[in-house]
Amino acid sequence: MIAKLKYGMIGMAMAAMTVPALAEGELHIYNWGNYTNPELIKKFEETYKVKVTVTDYDSNDTALAKIRAGGHGFDIVVPSANFMPVWIKEGLLIETRPDQMENFKNVEDRWVNVDWDPGRRYSVPWQWGSTGIVVDTSLYKGDINTAKVILDPPPELAGKIDVAPEMNDVMALTIWYLGGEWCTADKELLKKVRDTLVNAKKSWIAMDYSIIDKFASRDYGAAYYWNGAALRSRMQNKDVRFGYPKDGYPLFMDSVAVLKDAKNVENAKLFQNFIMDPQNAALISAFANYANGIKGSDQYMPAHMKGAPEVEIPAEFVDKGRFFKLCEPEVTEIYSKIWTELLK
Known part of the structure; x- marks a missing residue:
């Protein structure tokens, strides 16, 4: 997997666990790059007198390797759904019991009893979305709801993907x-x-994490990328559209969890509860332009996100989106060999 709203106070009393009414100290967040709204952090800092630092990573593998190595100094991490079972199995997270926190009542039903964290004993929703086809329709007029755009590219997009x-x-x-x-x-x-x-790559210009500026300058004509970035790209270039591959496309959800060796556990729990408040969840979405999984947040969303096809999946493509689990090690090894060959 990567813009301003009214503020409200967060309730903190919890039935089965206690969070300080007035926190202090520090909180160190390890999150995906270009994914954390500074306004959200400022609000948390001012509300609870906690100094927050945010450090970026660029992939699930990077984050996992960093935490496994120890000595990192982070309190919070934001793994994707398919990696969450690994974090839990390896004992890298604290069972903070978000399901017992006051604001857990705001979590949308579909995100409560998820496969990767049944009952939400470790994590709370951060953002969710899809990976699909981003196209500058001034260059390509064909069907964008197909992986063919990327895997068997038309001539007009060659060298611009x-x-x-x-x-x-x-x-x-x-x-x-x-x-x-x-x-x-x-x-x-x-x-x-x-x-x-291997054949498709001949038509690609890059395998990169940054697309928004490239679509704005029209250096890119298409991309396989995440929906929030597609929306941000459309805000810079009116011809950009987001397609949902009809043969299937990945869904993701990133969730906030507390690390086993966190030094600021109570502040980390406080942050988990804080982001399940609808106004605060809307702040998360307003920055990166992804849905958040919190009921009531829609009313606080920026106008450009309401009804946006990049955020609200069209009905005809809803059942084509799929979460995927981590494969068995022997299968992952085969995939890794193909991937290594592709990266040469």
């Missing part, structure tokens, strides 16, 4: 496009996946 360098997202898109199932070990299908990606 960026692909997010996320192995699972790219592999999943290609496997589904070719009619397979995620985590397949079918050798014949995976050979087709490899060949499709």
Whole structure:
């Protein structure tokens, strides 16, 4: 997986656990880059007299490796759904019991009993969205709701395509496009996946995490990227549109969890409760332009997000979005070999 609203106070009393009414000290957040609203941080700091620092990472693998190594000094991390079971299994998180926090009542029903954190004993929603096809329609007039734009590009987009360098997202898109199932070990299908990606890459200009400025300058004509960035790109370039691949596209949810070796545990719990308040959740979304999973936040959202097709998935494509789990190690090894070849 990467803009201003009225403020309100957060209630803090919890039935099964206690959070200080007036906190103090520090909080160190480890989060995805370009994903944390400074206004949200300022509000938390001013409300609870806590000094917050935010450090960025660029991938789930980067974050996991950093925390595994120890000595990091962070209190909070924001893993994606498919990585959360790894964090829990390896004992890297504290069971903070968000389900017992006052503001948990605001979590949308669909995000309460999730597969990656049943009952929400460790984490609270941060943002969720999809990976899809971003297109400058002044350059390409064809169907944008297909992975073909990226995997069998039309001539008019050759040399103008960026692909997010996320192995699972790219592999999943290609496997589904070719009619397979995620985590397949079918050798014949995976050979087709490899060949499709290697051939498609000839038409790509980059595998990069930054697209907004590139669409604004019209250096990019298409990208395989996340929906929030697609919306931000459209705000810079009116011709940008976001497509949902009909053969299947990845869904993601990133969630806020507290690290086992956190030094500021109570402040981290306070932050978890804080971001489940609708006004504060809206601040999260207003910056990165993704949905947040908190009931009542819609009324505080910026006008440009309300009804935006990048945020509200069109009905015809809702059932095409899929969360994907981490595959078995032997399957991941095969995928990694294909990915390494693609990156050469």
